[in-house]
Amino acid sequence: xxxxxxxxxxxxxxxxxxxxxxxxxxxxxxxxxxxxxxxxxxxxxxxxxxxxxxxxxxxxxxxxxxxxxxxxxxxxxxxxxxxxxxxxxxxxxxxxxxxxxxxxxxxxxxxxxxxxxxxxxxxxxxxxxxxxxxx
Numbered sequence: 001x002x003x004x005x006x007x008x009x010x011x012x013x014x015x016x017x018x019x020x021x022x023x024x025x026x027x028x029x030x031x032x033x034x035x036x037x038x039x040x041x042x043x044x045x046x047x048x049x050x051x052x053x054x055x056x057x058x059x060x061x062x063x064x065x066x067x068x069x070x071x072x073x074x075x076x077x078x079x080x081x082x083x084x085x086x087x088x089x090x091x092x093x094x095x096x097x098x099x100x101x102x103x104x105x106x107x108x109x110x111x112x113x114x115x116x117x118x119x120x121x122x123x124x125x126x127x128x129x130x131x132x133x134x135x
Contacts, residue, residue, distance in 0.1 A: 011064065066102060073096045
């Protein structure tokens with residue numbers, strides 16, 4: 001049984017969309033919501049085999065690099081061409097959208113490697129507590 005260090009556990013939580021809290025439950029609209037997924041995640045991180053821990057560390061490295069690429073790409077979102085500066089139109093898929101899609105693909109691989117679900121209410125996985133109102 002190989003245990004991940006606290007930094008690695010924190011990165012697992014972040015990449016799987018879980019809140020960085022010390023409690024296994026959170027409040028939503030004044031109501032306590034048990035975080036079964038987080039309980040599973042915490043126990044699975046402590047029960048990894050040596051090979052499993054190596055795979056999780058590899059996936060964390062990939063996800064960290066993808067996140068860095070998304071941060072760097074944000075600087076170039078509005079400019080399409082520098083010579084005779086041309087601004088990018090506001091429509092269509094941007095480079096960060098494609099990076100985000102790839103990031104989510106790797107996050108799901110981390111979820112599979114740990115045998116736990118990603119956090120359903122995470123905005124990056126399409127969840128969230130806010131619902132858009134249509135007129």
